[in-house]
Amino acid sequence: MKKFDADAVCEKLLRKQAGRTSRRSLISRLGIALVAAPVFPLLPVSRAEAAKPDRSPEAKTAFARSAQTEDDTECTYWRYCAIDGALCSCCGGGIHTCPAGSEPSPVSWVGTCINPDNGKAYLIAYRDCCGKPMCNQCLCDNTDRETQLYTPQLNNDIIWCFGTQSMQYHCSTAVLVGGAE
Amino acid sequence: MKSYSGFRFGVVAALALSGPALYGIAAFAPAANAKDPNGLEPEESDTATIEAPQAGWFYVRGGWEVDGTAIYDGKSGKMKGIVASSQLSDMAIDPAGKYYYISETIWSKGNRGTRQDMVSVYDSQTLKLVTEIPIPSRILVDERKQNFVLSADGRWGFIYSFSPAQAVNVVDLAKRKFVKTVELPGCAALIPNPGVGFSALCSDGTMATVTDPAGKAAITHGPAFFAASDDPIFENFAYDKAKNTAIFVSYTGLVYTAKMGASPEVSAPFSLQEAAGYAPAVTKPLSVAWYPGSRQPAAxxxxxxxxxVLMHMGEYWSHKAFGDEIWVLDVAARKVVRRLALKEPVGHIEVTQQAEPLIFVNDEKSEGMILDGRTGEELHRIETAGSGVISVASGS
Known part of the structure; x- marks a missing residue:
């Protein structure tokens, strides 16, 4: 089976870029960028800092208002705001752990979920575990900011088992990637 | 296959050779040749054929883990047969009515081994496999009809692919061979565009149009007309062949129409809720309203x-919630003319193209209901009808 090799793709891109760019032209471009830097508008950044995200109940989605941080085998667990499928936590795995014999997909769709304990938003990668039959336990389908296939990274229906030995869907994890603000 | 008459001869011969101990049974053997007083004649096994696709038929996918697409006659509620379709496959119906095309992916060793992507061609009357057309790849996702569409004349098949690069595979269905892959980054939901090629919705809010997909495959984008992340359009669009117009609904219930062509023209949207006498629905939390939703929300x-349109009460981002009512929108008049209450929430809806239309809806338990398109009256209820996406011949 043809596998998606991110390393090879990146290497190819970098080599191509390097082939087209001389060291002198790179230094020249960096110089221009440094000189022009003060002209770059800083306003949007300042505005973003000034406008703190509204985490009041009125600004939260229905999911975020009832999310909890205690039980990752329930669909209401805060990180599952856009998950679709069987929870690996109920299938012998964990929140970021694939059950024995299955394999995590290296690519995934993502969600931005709010932790109710600190009110902060985090980027969550919903990585499928692949290579075994559907686990069928703890089926959830949460849809905060979930869109359609034209924005695939925000769609939770796609089978994301790319670059794995088997493309059979087993269950979904919710890996914390980092803060989203 | 063994014929019954040969089998009967064998039994009689065996009994005749069995000796006096079996006289009582052997005496029965000649009676089998006599005419049965109840008119029950010996039978031969045979195989049915069915009519070419009919305007009153529904095609219902089994669901996530149930293979096959069942064909139901809407008038009688009876099953006509099953088209062999594997998990995560997509079906398209030949406009000439001769074939069912299944775009599917299988592996040489069940859940592993060599991946094989293909369009399997089935005769529409025998439902037997005619041939397979290998293709390089396709998307693995369920619940959508827009990942496999045909040109109006049935010559070309367009199969959406995600590998995870977004592309469309073009198949010549007349020559039964794969032609080429058209890369289409940031776009999905294939829309028929007769005489041009096909179009698609894109994540920058535009519609892309691919002209001459089997040849030069020139891609153009129209102006942005929808908010792909903030108020996405459901991929489950409708298409009016006679008017060559596509009809879209967004998560909040904005209705757009697009006159297809080399440069599709999209109308200014109107609110579905407003068309029913309510305030337009919004994206803000805590604003409870009727929203469109479910897996296949419009027909x-x-x-x-x-x-x-399948509608439910809820807040924004509840776009997969099953529908409690069907709102019937007169698109030209921009008015909701009927609201049909449902006995239980349903996830898919399809309607026949007849003058007196029939509706098919199903729920997650696979229960199927056939309703009168005017009144919503339940005409038939089919247990385990299938929990997946629903199609009709020459459908929307």
């Missing part, structure tokens, strides 16, 4: 120009 009857 269109071209004869009446009516769009049938």
């Amino acid at each position: 269109y009857n071209a004869a009446s120009g009516e769009l049938f």
